[in-house]
Amino acid sequence: MLGVVLLLLSPLSWRMGEIDLPVEYWWKQAFLVLLLLFIFYTNQSFVVPRVLLKGKTYTYLLMAIIGGILFYFIIVYFEQLIQYPLRMHETFNPDRPFDPKRRWIPGDVFQEMLYLLSVGLSTSLALVQKWQKDEEHRQELEKQRIKTELSYLKAQINPHFFFNTLNNIYSLTNLDVKKAQEALLKLSRMMRYVLYENQKETTLLSKEVDFIRDYIELMKMRLTDKVKLHIQLDEADDNHIIAPMLLLPFLENSFKHGISSQKESDIYIKLEIMGNTVFFETRNQIFPTNPDSPEAKEHGIGLVNTQRRLSLLYPGKHRLKFGKDEENQEYYVNLTLNLE
Template sequence: MFAVTNRSYIAVLLHLFSWLLFAFVLLFHQPLSWNIHVPFEFWVKQSCVLLMLIIVFYMNSQLFVPRLLLKNKILIYVLVILVIAVLAGPLIKMVDNALNLPGLMDRAFSEIGIQRPPKRSGRIDVFLLMMTLFMVGISTSVTLIRKWQADQQGREALEKEKIASELSFLKAQINPHFFFNTLNNIYALTHVDIEKSRKALHKLSRMMRYLLYETQTGSTPISKEISFIVDYIELMKLRLNGLTTVVFEEPVLKYDPPIAPMLFLPYIENAFKYGVSTTEPSVIAIVIELKGNELSMTIKNRVFNNYAETADGYGGIGLSNTKRRLELLYPGRHNFSAYETAGPAEFIVHLNLVLDDTELHSSR
């Protein structure tokens, strides 16, 4: 609230300063250079002119532009402005006559031996007409610029809100997907080894604590994400037989930049889902590297015949959502590829992220 009040205060001061500058340059500077005793009534008249221009400025800004021009009532708007500009002269002339200003000004000039040329009656005050139209032009321009800025900010706010909502929805889909898959694995493990199932539940509780409390800000240090991946891999190892070998190469972290959480897990989860066999040997290789501002992940795993169709399609709610998150969070700063090699069938996933300067500097 303080910030809004402070901005309003600055806006009022800016308007006040602009009007004072305008009044001095166009209304008061020239009379002061005449080197005569200007009657007080003249300053009253100039103040009335200034007041009229101020009224025209804000009526146009707050009333005519929003209710006529912005609603495509252009002809009515133009007619209203022309009527105001034409009526400005007679109104000021009434002020002149009420103050007896022509006679007072003639007397002031005659005191220094100068006779002013007489003004023709009924003649339109071109200067006042142009000044009125000038005020209308400035007022219209300022109002349209402010309207454009407000619309632009509104569009940006809506876009950010849309993206934030979509990211929250995608993340909410990924986490339950992972959670239920893992619970199914632990349930199967309880029939084989109670002790291993207890260790698995302990790791799962630690992982869920990370998901609930460490990822709510939209970013997490890469070190915590790596620890989460290590826990997940260890959890998956509990259900593997001796035919599957898991190799995980962690990055050497000289600094700890923040990244979007849960970006790597769906691809790792996919490797354990489709790269494990109960009858054939297999290797799951996971490599994560951080070099400069580039973060990369490479996953290689066997593709067995009974899973080949699903793996080729690369389906699954977690994978599709992760690719959508990449488009939203790292637009133009990520590269993703997934393909299958020929015999023996091996599926390779590669993801490369380019971290921006803000992410790097915040970690150093």
């Protein structure tokens, strides 16, 4: 399009009176367009990728300069071959003698500018294409990295969950066989959720809430009267989706570290749904644990992993705060999650 505008249409706008341009002029223009096209695509497809993008900057600049010189002499040779200077002189200056050694300097400068424009545009195009390919490759690597990392994080969460749950059921077998059987039934339903839903990228929020309820009911079976649960879970519809088992580590930590065998304790669990936003909160007392126990060593593993999952799956769409409230001697977790 640029060649058509500059080399073919523009001359038609400055035809002088009844003077018709000689056919040699159009031959020269057509040759110039083809030559510039050859330079454009050769530079874009071969020279830039194999020279400039390989770090050979000075070699590329030298090739561009040599190319400009060759471009000039090729045009001069073609003009002499078709007798272009003579025909243009006869058209515009028929009363003056023709000097074959005399060149029209502005025309030569204009042609060299076209050469530089062709090289510049083709170089820019090649660099943009290289940047696009690198960006696509980077995004693909980032997707694979995130996918691998999420699989690793979920693999850490699942054994963490089953370890605690099986310990609970094992404790019930020595106290109440019927409750242990009920716990196994609930665990089997939860396992189906873990095996099928956790393999997906997302699941219905309603299924996640049902999973939370089952988990809480399972925990209730081993709690004594010293533990008071304050549960508030909103009903979820089927219009919202969420990453599976995203909230489980918060629940695990509440039951694992907020219960004492000697003192009374309170656990607060709240899930509120407002439009596309989910507000999740847990609070529990802080009871010291044996620093050599497995619980102490595993403390925070699920919470840290979930924090990482949130940063990968919901960048800019979540706000997570957790820590110790020294005034009330409580550990709290506040999560605000936008599911849009």
